[in-house]
Amino acid sequence: MLSTVVGMNATTTRGALFAALACVLVGGSFTANSLLGDYPYAGGQFLRYGLAFLLLVPLAGPGATTRLRALGAARWLRLAVLAAVGMVGFNLAVLAAERTAEPAVPGVFVGCAPVVVAVLVPLLEGRRPQRVVLYGSLFVAVGAFTVQGWGRTDGAGIAFSVCALIGEVGFAVLAVPVLRPLGPWLLSTVVCGIAAAESALIGVLADGDGWLPRPDAVEIGALLWQAVVVTVVGFVCWYMGMQRIGAERATLFSGLIPVAAACTAPLVGAGSYGAAQAVGSALVCAGVAVGSGAVSVWFARRGRAPGGTRQRVPERSLEKL
Numbered sequence: 034m035l036s037t038v039v040g041m042n043a044t045t046t047r048g049a050l051f052a053a054l055a056c057v058l059v060g061g062s063f064t065a066n067s068l069l070g071d072y073p074y075a076g077g078q079f080l081r082y083g084l085a086f087l088l089l090v091p092l093a094g095p096g097a098t099t100r101l102r103a104l105g106a107a108r109w110l111r112l113a114v115l116a117a118v119g120m121v122g123f124n125l126a127v128l129a130a131e132r133t134a135e136p137a138v139p140g141v142f143v144g145c146a147p148v149v150v151a152v153l154v155p156l157l158e159g160r161r162p163q164r165v166v167l168y169g170s171l172f173v174a175v176g177a178f179t180v181q182g183w184g185r186t187d188g189a190g191i192a193f194s195v196c197a198l199i200g201e202v203g204f205a206v207l208a209v210p211v212l213r214p215l216g217p218w219l220l221s222t223v224v225c226g227i228a229a230a231e232s233a234l235i236g237v238l239a240d241g242d243g244w245l246p247r248p249d250a251v252e253i254g255a256l257l258w259q260a261v262v263v264t265v266v267g268f269v270c271w272y273m274g275m276q277r278i279g280a281e282r283a284t285l286f287s288g289l290i291p292v293a294a295a296c297t298a299p300l301v302g303a304g305s306y307g308a309a310q311a312v313g314s315a316l317v318c319a320g321v322a323v324g325s326g327a328v329s330v331w332f333a334r335r336g337r338a339p340g341g342t343r344q345r346v347p348e349r350s351l352e353k354l
Contacts, residue, residue: 048277052286053321055271058263060293068255074128075236076245078121080256083229085264089222097219108211115207116227121235123200126193134190140291142194144177146201147324150284153206166281169324173288176316179309180291201287205280208272217272225264285324288317 069077104112130139147170155162186194212220236244248256275283295310 044277048274048283049286049321050274051270052274052278052283053289055267055274056286056289057293058267058270060290060296068251072248072252073236073240073244073246074125075232075239077252077256078124078232079229079236079245080248081259081264082120082225082232084256084260085268086222086225086229088261088265089218089225089269093219093222094216097222100215100219101223104211104214108214111207111211112223113227113231115203115211116224117231118200119204119207120200120224120228121231123197123204126196126200130186130190130193130197132190134186134194138186138190139194139197140181141178142191142198143201144181144288144291145174145198146205146287147173147284147320149198149202150205151281151324153202154209154280157206163281166285166324169285169320169322172320172323173285173317174320176313176318176320177288177291179313179316180295181313182309202284205275205284208275209280212272212276217269217276220272221265221268225268282324285321288321292317 127139127143148167151167151170152162208220215223233244271283274286292310292314295314
């Protein structure tokens with residue numbers, strides 16, 4: 034039984050670290066986004082995902098072609114929707130929301146993603162939501178709100194913020210059925226390739242011949258950061274985390290996105306980190322620790338209940354951690 038707990042603890046820890054790293058990278062990418070304000074949206078997305086695709090192709094793993102051929106039309110459609118909703122659509126919704134709303138507004142809505150995923154994924158699988166995950170997601174949502182606050186907005190800002198929430202949820206939920214047959218590396222490769230093609234199509238339709246101007250030195254640096262660090266490293270880590278701890282628990286770590294953004298904002302003079310950000314960060318971390326199962330596994334490994342009394346942990350109950 035001890036070996037089961039130790040193995041489970043290692044799996045949970047690795048999954049949590051992968052998911053946390055991915056979300057911290059995404060949060061830190063907001064600084065790079067601020068440097069691309071004058072570059073066409075679709076062209077920037079094409080360069081970001083196209084470069085990420087080229088970097089990921091050699092890392093897709095053996096038998097990639099065989100696995101892709103075995104997907105079937107329905108799963109290919111799911112991948113296209115995943116790229117359109119969770120990647121291209123999400124970024125477009127955030128940018129559109131920020132035209133009439135302060136950045137905190139879409140951030141607050143996106144911070145509610147753990148609550149939605151904690152309810153939606155179990156319902157789609159025909160089971161009840163896990164209370165510990167749901168409670169943890171509520172802490173994360175409140176913490177994200179505390180970190181960002183609430184800014185000026187209008188009806189359009191709220192509507193696009195809701196679209197951003199849908200995109201964040203879709204990025205996790207739509208990936209669940211295709212993560213097992215493809216694995217994190219090949220899944221990241223495929224969705225980046227599809228997202229690049231979708232971005233190119235949007236660019237041609239929306240911006241015509243000017244959809245892909247030559248970026249300057251600062252824009253090149255920002256695009257390289259987004260492609261190599263945020264997309265290649267971030268996406269692979271995100272799906273590796275999902276693979277180990279599931280979509281419900283992995284999405285809890287999206288609460289670290291506004292925390293990372295708040296921590297890095299002072300570095301470029303785009304904000305400050307004060308008492309509200311500290312309290313919100315603590316709430317997010319508490320929600321992640323409880324909802325992800327890290328606390329339960331810690332007590333289970335030591336054979337103690339949270340109240341301090343030693344107890345025997347049944348094998349069957351450990352399977353649910």
